[in-house]
Each structure stands twice: as C-alpha cells, then as structure tokens.
Amino acid sequence: MKFVGRKLEVSRTFLVASILLNIFLAALAGGQYLRHRAEESRHESVFERVVEDLTSHLDNSDAEAFRSALKQEEPHYAKAHENLALARADINRLLLAPNFDPAAAREAMRRWRLAWNAFVGSFGDALVDAMARISPAGRRAIVETMPKHKT
Known part of the structure; x- marks a missing residue:
C-alpha cells in the first residue's frame, strides 16, 4: 500500500508541475503574440x-x-x-x-x-x-x- 500512495503523490506532483509549466508557456507565447500584434496596431x-x-x-x-x-x-x-x-x-x-x-x-x-x-x-x-x-x-x-x- 505504501507504493500506491507514493505513486499517487508523485503523479500529483507531476500534474501540478505540468500545469504550472503550461501556464508559463502559454503566458510566454501570449506575450510574444501580443508584442508582435502591438507593433502592428497600437490603436x-x-x-x-x-x-x-x-x-x-x-x-x-x-x-x-x-x-x-x-x-x-x-x-x-x-x-x-x-x-x-x-x-x-x-x-x-x-x-x-x-x-x-x-x-x-x-x-x-x-x-x-x-x-x-x-x-x-x-x-x-x-x-x-x-x-x-x-x-x-x-x-x-x-x-x-x-x-x-x-x-
């Protein structure tokens, strides 16, 4: 039973890390997109x-x-x-x-x-x-x- 609990804890850790990485990458990509769009049309x-x-x-x-x-x-x-x-x-x-x-x-x-x-x-x-x-x-x-x- 200890192995299953540890496996679940590791899975949760990877899930949280994956979500955080996705948020970071989405923000990075969004920032690049918005920067280029802002240069094209400031108004x-x-x-x-x-x-x-x-x-x-x-x-x-x-x-x-x-x-x-x-x-x-x-x-x-x-x-x-x-x-x-x-x-x-x-x-x-x-x-x-x-x-x-x-x-x-x-x-x-x-x-x-x-x-x-x-x-x-x-x-x-x-x-x-x-x-x-x-x-x-x-x-x-x-x-x-x-x-x-x-x-």
Whole structure:
C-alpha cells in the first residue's frame, strides 16, 4: 500500500508541475503574440482585432449584426478579462517569489479558474447572442474560421 500512495503523490506532483509549466508557456507565447500584434496596431483593442478577424469572413449584413451584438456586451466581458489578467498576474507573482508557497499558489490558481470561468461565461453569452443575429451561412463561416484543436 505504501507504493500506491507514493505513486499517487508523485503523479500529483507531476500534474501540478505540468500545469504550472503550461501556464508559463502559454503566458510566454501570449506575450510574444501580443508584442508582435502591438507593433502592428497600437490603436486597436483585442476586442476589435477579434471582431475584425471573425467578421472578415462574413457578408456585410452579417458582419454588421455580429459586430453590433458583441459591441453591446463588451463592457461585461471586458471586466471579466481584466479580472482574469489580474488573477494570472497574481499566479506569476507567487511563482516568482523567493519563498515559494504551494498553498498560496494553489489558492491563486483556484481564483484564476474562477476568473477564467467568469470570462468564458460572459464572453460565451455575448458570442451566442451575436451568432443568433447572423445567417446560417455566417455561422458556418465563423465555425470554419475557428482554430481546430485535437482533444
């Protein structure tokens, strides 16, 4: 029985290390992407770039309906996105602290998950409303534009 308990403890350690590494790599990749995007367009917000990318595949009436729906809801998910960024910064601060505190890091990650869920929930609602306002061909165009991830 001691071997099973030790194996479980090692697995948990590797899981936490893997999650932390993934967060670090995602932040690093995101930072590189945002740095390059900022050089390309200093006056455009992330929201405007996402909407522009999605609507570039739509006809004019669908594009206008989609933009309008998302723009109406932007204040709701903008705050959620800000909270997500703050939670991520808190995790980074804890990971870089000279005296690493695993309990504090776990708590920060719990807060980040809550912030992520709030952001996804608020943006998801806006996206569903926007999709409801466009044609079936427009919805198909947006779905085909979305990145395909293997699960």
